[in-house]
Amino acid sequence: MDNNIAVSLRHITKAFGSKVVANKDVSMDIHEGEILALLGENGSGKTTLMNMLSGIYRQDSGQIYVHGSEVHITSPKDAYDLGIGMIHQHFKLVDVFTATENVALGMDKKTTGSYKDLTKAITEICDRYGFDIDPKQKVYNMTVSQKQTLEIVKTLYRGANILILDEPTAVLTPQETDKLFAVLRNMKADGKSIIIITHKLNEVLAISDRVAILRKGEYIGDVLTSEATVQSLTEMMVGQKVELDIERPEVEDKQLRLTVDHLTCLDKYGVTALDDVSLEAYGGEILGIAGISGSGQKQLLEAIAGLQAAEAGASIQYINPDTGKREELIGKSVTQIKKLGVALSFVPEDRLGMGLVGAMGMADNMMLRSYKKGRSMFTDRKAPRELALKVKEELEVVTPGIQTPVRRLSGGNVQKVLVGREIASDPTVLMAAYAVRGLDINTSYTIYHLLNEEKKKGTAVIYVGEDLDVLLALCDRIAVLCDGKLNGIVDGRTATKEEVGELMTHLKGKEATA
Amino acid sequence: MAANTKETGKEPLFHIVKRTDLPMWKSWLIRIGAVVASLIICAVIIILLTGDNPIQIYGTMVKGAVGSPRRIWALLQGVAMLLCIALAVTPAFKMRFWNIGAEGQVLMGGLGATACMILFGKTLPAPLVLVLVIVVSIICGAVWGLIPAIFKAFWNTNETLFTLMMNYIAIQIVSYFTYIWSSNKGNNVINTINVDTHAGWLELPPSIDKYGYMLNVIIVGALTVLMYFYLKYSKQGYEISVVGESENTAKYAGINVKKVIIRTMIISGALCGVAGMLLVSGTDHTITPNTAGGRGFTAIMVSWLAKFNPLFMVLTSLLIVFMQKGAQEISTVFGLNNSFSDIITGIIIFFIIGSEFFINYSIKFRAKEVEAK
Numbered sequence: 001m002d003n004n005i006a007v008s009l010r011h012i013t014k015a016f017g018s019k020v021v022a023n024k025d026v027s028m029d030i031h032e033g034e035i036l037a038l039l040g041e042n043g044s045g046k047t048t049l050m051n052m053l054s055g056i057y058r059q060d061s062g063q064i065y066v067h068g069s070e071v072h073i074t075s076p077k078d079a080y081d082l083g084i085g086m087i088h089q090h091f092k093l094v095d096v097f098t099a100t101e102n103v104a105l106g107m108d109k110k111t112t113g114s115y116k117d118l119t120k121a122i123t124e125i126c127d128r129y130g131f132d133i134d135p136k137q138k139v140y141n142m143t144v145s146q147k148q149t150l151e152i153v154k155t156l157y158r159g160a161n162i163l164i165l166d167e168p169t170a171v172l173t174p175q176e177t178d179k180l181f182a183v184l185r186n187m188k189a190d191g192k193s194i195i196i197i198t199h200k201l202n203e204v205l206a207i208s209d210r211v212a213i214l215r216k217g218e219y220i221g222d223v224l225t226s227e228a229t230v231q232s233l234t235e236m237m238v239g240q241k242v243e244l245d246i247e248r249p250e251v252e253d254k255q256l257r258l259t260v261d262h263l264t265c266l267d268k269y270g271v272t273a274l275d276d277v278s279l280e281a282y283g284g285e286i287l288g289i290a291g292i293s294g295s296g297q298k299q300l301l302e303a304i305a306g307l308q309a310a311e312a313g314a315s316i317q318y319i320n321p322d323t324g325k326r327e328e329l330i331g332k333s334v335t336q337i338k339k340l341g342v343a344l345s346f347v348p349e350d351r352l353g354m355g356l357v358g359a360m361g362m363a364d365n366m367m368l369r370s371y372k373k374g375r376s377m378f379t380d381r382k383a384p385r386e387l388a389l390k391v392k393e394e395l396e397v398v399t400p401g402i403q404t405p406v407r408r409l410s411g412g413n414v415q416k417v418l419v420g421r422e423i424a425s426d427p428t429v430l431m432a433a434y435a436v437r438g439l440d441i442n443t444s445y446t447i448y449h450l451l452n453e454e455k456k457k458g459t460a461v462i463y464v465g466e467d468l469d470v471l472l473a474l475c476d477r478i479a480v481l482c483d484g485k486l487n488g489i490v491d492g493r494t495a496t497k498e499e500v501g502e503l504m505t506h507l508k509g510k511e512a513t514a
Numbered sequence: 515m516a517a518n519t520k521e522t523g524k525e526p527l528f529h530i531v532k533r534t535d536l537p538m539w540k541s542w543l544i545r546i547g548a549v550v551a552s553l554i555i556c557a558v559i560i561i562l563l564t565g566d567n568p569i570q571i572y573g574t575m576v577k578g579a580v581g582s583p584r585r586i587w588a589l590l591q592g593v594a595m596l597l598c599i600a601l602a603v604t605p606a607f608k609m610r611f612w613n614i615g616a617e618g619q620v621l622m623g624g625l626g627a628t629a630c631m632i633l634f635g636k637t638l639p640a641p642l643v644l645v646l647v648i649v650v651s652i653i654c655g656a657v658w659g660l661i662p663a664i665f666k667a668f669w670n671t672n673e674t675l676f677t678l679m680m681n682y683i684a685i686q687i688v689s690y691f692t693y694i695w696s697s698n699k700g701n702n703v704i705n706t707i708n709v710d711t712h713a714g715w716l717e718l719p720p721s722i723d724k725y726g727y728m729l730n731v732i733i734v735g736a737l738t739v740l741m742y743f744y745l746k747y748s749k750q751g752y753e754i755s756v757v758g759e760s761e762n763t764a765k766y767a768g769i770n771v772k773k774v775i776i777r778t779m780i781i782s783g784a785l786c787g788v789a790g791m792l793l794v795s796g797t798d799h800t801i802t803p804n805t806a807g808g809r810g811f812t813a814i815m816v817s818w819l820a821k822f823n824p825l826f827m828v829l830t831s832l833l834i835v836f837m838q839k840g841a842q843e844i845s846t847v848f849g850l851n852n853s854f855s856d857i858i859t860g861i862i863i864f865f866i867i868g869s870e871f872f873i874n875y876s877i878k879f880r881a882k883e884v885e886a887k
Contacts, residue, residue, distance in 0.1 A: 016532065058529045060878070074526050307765060334768035346766070354762045360755070368767045371752050378747045 004032045005068070006162050006193040007053065007084070012062035014048055022048040025062070026219040028212055030162065035184060035194045037208035037225070039201075039237055041440035042412035043398065045217040046197045047089075050164045054086035055079035066162075085160030087151045089167050095140040099133055103154045125156050129186040132179075144293075145176040152183070163187070164195045169203055170438060173292050174468075174501065181207045199440055201230045202469075213237055238442055246448050246473040248492070249456055251284035256319055257460035258304070258429055264311040265299040274299040275484040283321060283428065286451060286461040288475030288492060290468065290500055296484040297464045298349060301431045304462075305346045306334045318342050321428055321458070335372075345427035347419055349434050349464075351411075355418045358407030362388040362399060365406055366421050391420035395446060412443035423450055430454050433464040448474055468497045482507050528879045541873045548869035552862040559857070564850065571844055578843020579836045584725055591727035591797065592835040593828070594734040595789060599806075599813035600820075600827050601734075601741045602785030605778050606659075607814075608745060608822050610758040611666065615677025617810025618684030619658040619783045621803070623790025625688050626654030628801040631707045631714035631794075632695055640713040644795070647714045651791035652784045658684065659783020660776065667772040681810070688803045704800045716796040730796045737785070742824040754778055786810070819866070837862060 007030040014023045022045045030036055040046045051057045053064065055076040063070050066082050073079050079086070093102050100119050104112050112118045119135045126133055133149050142150065148168060155163060165184075169177045184194055184207060198204060204211055204225065211228055213220040213236045220236055234242050258281040267273040274296035281287045289297050302308035304316055306329060316329040320341065327340045337344060348354040356365050366384035374380060388402040395416040399409050406414055419435065432451065436444040451474070455461050465471045471478055475492040480503035487503045557568035580586050599616050606613035630646040638646070662676040689702075697705040708714060718729050745751040757764045757774045764771050789809075794801050812834060820826035841855025 060531075072526065074529070305766075333770075334765070335770075338768060348766060350762070353760055354766045357756055357759045357763055359759050364752075364755075367752070368756065368763070371749055372768075377749060378743075379749050379752050381747070 005029045006032045006066070008065045009049070009053070010063045010065065012049065012052065012059045012064070014045075014052060014057060014059050021217050023052075023059075023214075024217045026214070026217075027062075028219055028222070030193050030195060031210075032193055033188055033191045034209045035188050035196060035207055037204040037211045038195055038197045038214065039199075039204060039211055039233060040214035041237055041442060042438070043216075043410035044214040044237075044440075046214055047166055049214070050086060050166065050195065050197060053079065053162075054084055054164060056086075080158050080160065083159055083161045084164070085155030085158060085162070086164040087148065087155060087166065087168060089170065091147045091151055093139045093147055093150060096138065098136050098138050099142075099150050099153070100135040102139060102150060103157050107158070121157060122153060125153055129156075129183050129190070131183060144171045145173075145179070148172070148180070149183075156187075161191070162193045162195070164197070166197045167199070167438065168196065169198060169200060171293070175505075177203070199438070200467075201233050201441075204228075204233065205230065215239055234441055237440070242441060242445070244441075246445075246470065247452050248474060248476070249452055251455060251458070253458070254282040254284045255321060255458070257281055257283045257321065258319070259315075259317045260300070260304070261315040261317075263300070263303055263314040263316065265296070265303055265308055266311065267299065273484050274303070274481075277481070277484075277486045279479050279486060279489065281429065281460040281462055283458045283460045284455060285476040286455050286463050286474055286492075288471040288478035289462065289464040289481060290471055290478050291481035291504055293466065295481040295504075297433065297481060300481070301346065301348070301433055301462070301464065304329065304429075304431065305344060306332055306337045318344075318429070343426060343428040345422035345425055345430045347415075347422050347430075347432040347435055349437075351414050351418055352407060356406050356414065359405050361401070361403035361405060362392065362397070362417055363402045365417060366391070366424075369421065369425065387421070387424055391417060391424065395420050395450075411438045412440055415439055415447070416443065419447060419450060423454060427454070427459055429460045429462070431462045431464075434466060435463065436470070437466070444470075468500055472497060472500070480504055528877050530875050531878055533874060533876050536873060544872050545866065545869050548865040548872075549862065552865035555865075556858050556861050559861070564848070564854070566848055571848065574844050574847050575837075575840025578841075578847075579839040581843075585839070587725040587727045589832075589835060589839055590731050591725075592839065593831050594727070594731045595793060596809050596813055596816055596831040596835055597827055598734045598737060598789040598792065599786060599809050600816035600831055601737055601824055602782050602789060603813055604741065604817045604822050604824065604827070605745065605751075605754055606782040607817055608758050609754045609775065609778050611663070611775060611779065612674045613659065613662075613677050613779065613782055614674060614811065614814060615658065615662065615680045616782075616786050616813055617806045617808070618677070618681035619655045619786030620790040620793070620806040620810055621681075621684040621688050621801075622658040623651040623655035623787030624794040624801050624805050625684075625691060625790070626651035626787065627714070627791045627794040628691070628695070628704070628707065631799075632704075635708040635711060635713040638713070640711060643714040644716065647716070647795050648791060651795070652787040655787020655790060656780045656784040659779040659786065663776045663779030666779075667775045685803045688801060688805075692802060703802075706799045708799070714795055715799060716792065726797060730792045733788075733792065737788070738824050738828060745822075745824065750774075750777070815863075833866075834859075834863075 010027050012023055012026045015021045026049060038046050038050070048057060052059050053073065055073045055078050058074060064073060065071065071082055073082065094105065097105070100115065100122060103122060104118055122135045125131065131149050131153055133146060133153060139147060139150070168180060172180060188194060196208065205228065208225045210222055210224055211233060212222040215237060231244065234244065261278045263274055263277045264272065265274040277296070277300065289300065291297055299308050303310050310330050314330055318327045318329055320327065327342060329337055329342070352358040357368065363385045366387045367379060371379050385402065391397060392399065392402060397413050397416045399413060406417055415435065422430065435447050439447065451461050451463060463475060472492055472495060477489055478492050478495060478500060479489045480487045480500055482504055485507060487508055490499060553572065560566055560568040560571055578585065579589050599620060603613050603616050627647045627650065630643060630650050634643050634646060658680060662673050662680060665671040665676060666673045692702050692704055695704050696702050716729060717723070717726060723729065745754065753769050753774050756767060756769060757771055761771050793805055798805060816827055816831045816834060819830040837859045841859055844850055845852050845855050
């Protein structure tokens with residue numbers, strides 16, 4: 001076997017039960033000193049494949065070779081012993097421990113040496129690759145980006161020279177992503193192999209040397225990044241030609257639907273999360289909400305939905321499109337708002353923790369927002385079942401059946417179920433938070449299309465997004481939040497990415513804060 | 515057999531794979547297989563420890579449980595009482611409210627029944643006393659469930675500790691009243707209440723119901739069906755499932771979480787009150803601090819084993835009561851220590867619970883050495 005091949009997978013097959021084949025006869029190589037992007041749609045088996053490499057799963061058949069010799073990885077510890085480390089999407093850190101303590105966790109004192117030695121070793125790793133981390137800082141004080149850095153440091157400290165990163169940029173701001181990529185390049189220069197799982201094609205093009213593509217659990221092939229384009233990668237991934245332009249249909253008749261005045265909200269710790277925000281949403285337009293994550297987007301949407309208390313002096317008014325009557329929404333519960341005849345749909349950020357019941361099937365989830373309908377003591381089971389079948393068919397939800405717990409579906413399918421239900425209730429206001437987070441291209445475009453359809457019907461769509469390219473292509477107006485304050489509203493047709501980025505990071509009328 | 519880790523290591527002998535699609539009949543086959551396996555293991559232990567013939571012992575157990583009409587009715591009564599309490603804790607459990615206070619709630623229900631029978635038995639007409647018995651015992655049980663629910667809903671106290679401690683309070687209250695109402699001052703025993711008038715007795719004429727258990731069985735049977743439909747098809751049952759799964763989702767759906775917690779615990783406590791009433795007014799016609807007899811805890815197991823499905827609970831409670839009755843019989847017939855029957859019961863239940871592992875997971879053994887192609 002070639003000397004500079006770090007890992008090679010041969011004929012790997014892994015099935016969950018007899019129906020779901022996650023990986024089918026996958027054979028691929030990872031070279032030393034390269035950044036390999038592993039690309040594929042939701043449910044194409046990327047994470048499963050990497051989990052087998054890092055000892056979380058075990059393949060049903062096939063072999064893994066590391067540096068030419070066959071290995072049997074049965075636990076994450078085996079993987080570490082072979083120099084393979086994985087940074088998962090959900091961090092595995094102990095909040096109340098410091099960075100150093102987290103690195104020491106599960107290690108033998110004989111190998112780590114004293115606390116001081118360990119701290120020194122961590123500092124050395126940081127200096128070598130350009131990580132920015134304080135060994136004494138507690139994890140609960142860290143930002144998401146710092147936590148991720150700590151995970152990487154932890155992996156490196158354990159001697160990993162093959163690193164797997166599962167969607168590392170999903171939770172990062174553009175600036176943090178740049179920083180991460182710089183570090184990855186340093187590590188590559190040091191001879192480490194890096195596998196990065198991602199959906200974002202522009203990032204694939206920016207960071208990787210080679211792209212390997214999986215489709216429906218099968219290995220499609222690899223291409224050198226220098227020879228690939230967004231279009232070519234998409235086609236390999238999806239298996240057919242895909243239109244990559246986002247539509248922005250024009251709607252002539254725009255009606256004021258929702259006004260938010262002087263809205264101030266506290267988060268659960270009593271800190272001001274949303275500070276005196278006023279804005280308007282019109283039927284027949286998509287209002288984008290941009291901002292670094294945690295700038296008050298969650299509170300804004302939840303306040304409108306009746307889930308978040310507002311401070312005194314605020315007003316949220318809904319203008320009924322049929323009667324023109326104004327309804328005050330502040331201080332009303334979800335049920336009360338519904339009783340006022342406000343057709344409000346809400347796709348929350350936390351799909352399984354808020355929008356859906358993970359243990360229930362599609363059919364039971366369909367009635368989550370409408371089960372109270374009618375005077376009978378019993379739930380109507382027929383309508384939700386029909387709706388579930390309709391959503392399954394129209395949005396091409398991949399599920400063994402409408403009674404299968406939605407928790408078992410892949411992220412994209414979970415989102416289709418949620419969006420499908422919210423749109424089915426014929427809303428006049430549709431709020432969607434990070435509706436395409438973690439979704440593959442095909443599903444993302446399905447969602448954009450659905451939002452546009454709602455807009456054409458005259459619905460006021462409020463779309464909280466993180467991808468500026470998408471916001472600028474999809475939205476009519478974009479309201480930019482910065483640190484809980486409304487920092488400006490721009491026109492989606494004329495604004496530039498730089499302009500929005502500037503509004504996201506620098507509060508107007510204040511000195512720039514680096 | 516230890517898993518090898520190094521590069522030179524061999525593939526481990528087996529690995530565990532999660533199943534997702536086991537057909538119903540196969541999972542029942544596994545469960546039945548587990549029971550058979552446990553009986554074999556028990557047989558070995560019986561021979562080793564006692565030298566008795568295991569077949570004889572099993573035969574005696576069956577005889578002890580269903581050997582005569584009286585025993586069959588006693589078995590059904592035992593199943594009915596256990597099942598009633600299991601039904602009571604189930605809505606709370608589905609809501610992830612760990613009500614382990616059924617013991618106390620049953621006792622309070624029983625105490626309510628006792629109080630009505632003693633205080634009004636001589637003064638009010640018998641049918642009116644019975645109505646009072648039913649209403650008061652349900653209220654007493656419900657209140658005992660309501661108290662921890664209020665604290666949970668408004669101050670998020672730990673319901674497990676709270677309901678557990680409420681048990682001890684209930685036991686002490688019942689002890690106090692058995693002293694107060696004891697038939698001969700100081701011996702702490704209340705003789706059969708209203709033995710002459712039967713005021714407050716829940717019974718069918720002896721011509722229909724020879725052993726006095728039939729009404730209890732019928733009532734609990736009806737409650738089982740009601741609970742099944744309540745949990746599965748009613749709006750309130752749906753709310754319980756949603757709250758149990760995620761409070762955030764419940765709020766998002768416009769469910770008043772506090773209201774659901776309180777309402778569900780009232781139902782849970784009220785059903786325990788019914789169980790207490792059936793025990794006192796339906797069969798015992800007296801009360802002791804031991805009237806619930808640990809059923810409040812056994813019921814938790816019944817409910818879990820049946821995965822909170824009221825219809826399956828009929829089977830799980832039957833199994834447990836059958837084992838208990840059979841075990842009592844072998845300890846008297848063979849002169850074996852009571853603990854011995856506990857050992858057998860323990861082994862069988864261990865196997866049944868353990869079989870869930872084989873239903874959820876399968877074990878794949880290493881394939882015969884084949885050269886990689």
